[in-house]
Amino acid sequence: MNGPSRTPISAKPAGLLDIESLPRPEIEVILERARFFQPPPNETYRRLDTLRGKTIVNLFFEASTRTRVSFEIAAKRLGADTLTIAAAGSSVSKGESLVDTLNTLVAMRPNAIVMRHAASGAPHFLARHLQIPIVNAGDGTHEHPTQALLDARTILDHRPSLTGLRVAIIGDIAHSRVARSNVHLLSKFGAEIVLCGPAPLLPNELAQLAPGVQLSHNIDEALRDADVIMMLRVQLERQHEAPMAASEYFRFYGLRLEHLKLAKPDAIVMHPGPINRGRELSSEVADSQRSVILNQVENGVAVRMAVLERILG
Amino acid sequence: MKLLIRGGRVIDPLSKFDDVSDVLIEDGLISAVGKNLPGEGATIFDATDKIVAPGFIDMHVHLREPGIEHAETIETGGKAAAAGGFTTICCMPNTIPVNDSDTVTSYIVQRARQVSPVNVYPIGAITKGSKGEELAAIESMREAGVVAISDDGRPVMNSRVMRRAMEVAYALDIPVIDHCEDLNLSAGGDMHEGVESVRLGLGGIPSASEDVMVARDLLLAELTGVRFHVAHLSTSRSVAMVAFAKNKGLRVSCEVTPHHFAITDKELSTYDSNYKMKPPLRCQHDVEAAIQGIVDGVIDAIATDHAPHAGSEKMQEFERCPFGITGLETAIGLTLSELVHKNLIPLTRMVELFTTGPANILKLNRGTLKPGAAGDVTVFDLDTEWTYDVQQSSSKSRNSPFHGRRFRGGPVATIVGGVIVWGRE
Numbered sequence: 001m002n003g004p005s006r007t008p009i010s011a012k013p014a015g016l017l018d019i020e021s022l023p024r025p026e027i028e029v030i031l032e033r034a035r036f037f038q039p040p041p042n043e044t045y046r047r048l049d050t051l052r053g054k055t056i057v058n059l060f061f062e063a064s065t066r067t068r069v070s071f072e073i074a075a076k077r078l079g080a081d082t083l084t085i086a087a088a089g090s091s092v093s094k095g096e097s098l099v100d101t102l103n104t105l106v107a108m109r110p111n112a113i114v115m116r117h118a119a120s121g122a123p124h125f126l127a128r129h130l131q132i133p134i135v136n137a138g139d140g141t142h143e144h145p146t147q148a149l150l151d152a153r154t155i156l157d158h159r160p161s162l163t164g165l166r167v168a169i170i171g172d173i174a175h176s177r178v179a180r181s182n183v184h185l186l187s188k189f190g191a192e193i194v195l196c197g198p199a200p201l202l203p204n205e206l207a208q209l210a211p212g213v214q215l216s217h218n219i220d221e222a223l224r225d226a227d228v229i230m231m232l233r234v235q236l237e238r239q240h241e242a243p244m245a246a247s248e249y250f251r252f253y254g255l256r257l258e259h260l261k262l263a264k265p266d267a268i269v270m271h272p273g274p275i276n277r278g279r280e281l282s283s284e285v286a287d288s289q290r291s292v293i294l295n296q297v298e299n300g301v302a303v304r305m306a307v308l309e310r311i312l313g
Numbered sequence: 314m315k316l317l318i319r320g321g322r323v324i325d326p327l328s329k330f331d332d333v334s335d336v337l338i339e340d341g342l343i344s345a346v347g348k349n350l351p352g353e354g355a356t357i358f359d360a361t362d363k364i365v366a367p368g369f370i371d372m373h374v375h376l377r378e379p380g381i382e383h384a385e386t387i388e389t390g391g392k393a394a395a396a397g398g399f400t401t402i403c404c405m406p407n408t409i410p411v412n413d414s415d416t417v418t419s420y421i422v423q424r425a426r427q428v429s430p431v432n433v434y435p436i437g438a439i440t441k442g443s444k445g446e447e448l449a450a451i452e453s454m455r456e457a458g459v460v461a462i463s464d465d466g467r468p469v470m471n472s473r474v475m476r477r478a479m480e481v482a483y484a485l486d487i488p489v490i491d492h493c494e495d496l497n498l499s500a501g502g503d504m505h506e507g508v509e510s511v512r513l514g515l516g517g518i519p520s521a522s523e524d525v526m527v528a529r530d531l532l533l534a535e536l537t538g539v540r541f542h543v544a545h546l547s548t549s550r551s552v553a554m555v556a557f558a559k560n561k562g563l564r565v566s567c568e569v570t571p572h573h574f575a576i577t578d579k580e581l582s583t584y585d586s587n588y589k590m591k592p593p594l595r596c597q598h599d600v601e602a603a604i605q606g607i608v609d610g611v612i613d614a615i616a617t618d619h620a621p622h623a624g625s626e627k628m629q630e631f632e633r634c635p636f637g638i639t640g641l642e643t644a645i646g647l648t649l650s651e652l653v654h655k656n657l658i659p660l661t662r663m664v665e666l667f668t669t670g671p672a673n674i675l676k677l678n679r680g681t682l683k684p685g686a687a688g689d690v691t692v693f694d695l696d697t698e699w700t701y702d703v704q705q706s707s708s709k710s711r712n713s714p715f716h717g718r719r720f721r722g723g724p725v726a727t728i729v730g731g732v733i734v735w736g737r738e
Contacts, residue, residue, distance in 0.1 A: 099629075124584045125584050128585075139514070209512055
């Protein structure tokens with residue numbers, strides 16, 4: 001058991017709910033610490049004891065491979081005990097409410113809950129009712145804060161600073177929590193952000209999401225002089241709209257090799273995964289030298305180690 | 314039985330009366346308004362420094378009985394109305410079963426007589442089961458006591474069905490009330506569509522989903538000649554279209570809820586489902602338009618759309634929570650703080666919005682202190698500071714976004730048929 005140290009009931013434990021409310025200095029600390037956790041070539045991540053004796057519950061109400069595994073590895077490399085629950089195998093399928101499920105878990109005294117949920121704001125709702133740090137691993141179409149942090153870490157591995165960079169984010173922006181978190185993060189560092197996608201997936205209001213955001217319906221225009229190209233998955237499962245034909249989408253918003261000429265010569269191509277080859281980007285682009293998609297995955301563990309350490313260390 | 318309300322500032326918009334005066338109620342009816350009325354044999358109620366107005370009418374509430382009694386009943390909803398200063402309420406038909414027949418109407422009327430401290434008038438469904446297909450038994454419901462028809466939360470999408478309903482209502486001289494929402498445009502939406510919904514990643518309900526239906530209904534009202542009433546309008550364009558229709562001479566009226574003139578979609582940033590309702594909280598310019606509509610006289614009534622939901626239903630992920638909030642107990646406080654104390658409208662106008670406004674729309678023969686009228690009186694004050702505690706609510710439900718809000722002025726006593734049914738402690 002975990003000794004006498006206890007947080008007083010009144011002090012709300014800090015988790016990580018979104019990037020929008022996370023101050024820039026806090027982001028800088030996490031990104032810097034994540035660099036320390038990056039594995040040397042051909043080795044795996046450092047093994048530390050920082051979180052020994054802590055229990056972290058990964059609660060995934062929505063399918064996920066990379067985020068779930070990444071959080072699990074991050075926690076384990078820090079010495080924490082982890083437990084992963086997929087909603088399908090839990091009491092959720094027996095009709096238990098989210099609050100009751102969480103209360104039941106909290107009664108077993110974990111130290112933090114990492115949660116992914118299909119409903120926007122689900123972690124915010126829980127954070128108001130529970131006395132436990134909650135790390136948002138993606139909530140509906142709202143935010144995916146650790147994804148933006150690992151994306152920033154990846155960009156910073158290729159660029160000295162985020163300030164003044166031109167970042168094109170292309171695809172289904174309306175339904176993308178990755179886009180929202182990235183917009184907030186990049187904007188806090190003074191990047192220039194171009195959001196691009198078909199009109200029904202690119203509401204005009206996005207331009208007011210944060211300073212430095214522009215909108216475009218033309219991929220060529222969006223890519224011009226870009227330092228960073230972020231492609232998003234087409235999220236058919238979240239759309240109430242009649243979807244655009246796949247061939248039409250790829251023709252006008254899919255990233256192909258010839259597009260890369262428009263961007264800066266050393267521009268990097270990113271994707272939060274899972275990628276749909278031939279849907280939002282061509283196979284050639286996915287496998288090209290410019291693609292840093294696997295670096296993103298690698299940084300996912302490092303960034304999540306930094307986040308968990310910051311919250312529980 | 315006599316009740317003498319002594320020494321208050323009596324405001325009766327219908328008789329254009331506004332003076333410190335006494336009000337005498339005898340045998341359930343107003344018998345006199347004047348100075349120094351004799352108090353022999355009467356119960357005396359001291360209303361010094363208080364406002365004495367005709368009984369307030371809320372033409373849009375949900376009482377959940379029959380069928381959803383765990384959220385509210387005719388009795389508890391009636392008590393919440395009394396505690397909010399209302400003497401008369403009109404209940405929407407979305408019960409289980411839907412009030413689409415004289416059987417259900419009669420049940421509500423009789424049940425209200427037995428258990429409700431305030432007057433209850435049912436509003437009947439437009440279509441059977443509010444499914445939008447076949448017309449409900451409108452004439453039978455009219456005979457059983459409905460004062461209007463509406464499919465409220467399940468608006469009639471088929472314009473031809475709406476047209477037929479309006480024709481029937483025209484013949485019966487009852488208004489058609491529509492919750493104007495194009496269900497295709499609002500599908501998947503949980504809040505007002507705008508910067509805030511995009512920021513929060515919540516599905517948007519565009520203003521246009523209301524506007525296109527207001528436009529359709531106004532055109533059909535012109536076609537049929539019916540008296541048409543827009544429920545809880547929430548957008549600047551709705552206000553403008555109703556004003557246009559009124560200028561054209563159509564028999565059109567509308568209501569606004571206190572929450573739609575008091576707060577905006579900025580409140581949703583915590584994903585608190587007590588801010589989730591239909592129509593959704595709109596943005597600042599819609600709030601301003603609603604207030605301007607009240608000031609200009611385009612808006613005829615304030616109605617609460619009191620929509621109780623059991624705690625368990627609101628303790629869920631935002632997108633799973635049902636729409637609707639309670640409102641009976643906070644309506645006067647919000648109207649005073651947002652409109653009267655800010656000097657946007659005079660007190661007489663406020664009283665109109667709660668009395669002659671709804672009474673005229675529904676032809677209720679209430680809402681005045683003229684001798685011979687029903688002895689319904691609302692006494693309220695302008696300056697007592699109080700805090701709304703939803704845990705003390707008379708309603709069975711707790712889904713109010715105004716829990717903990719400070720108010721200046723509120724209901725003091727509610728008098729129905731000459732009987733004090735509620736009084737502030």
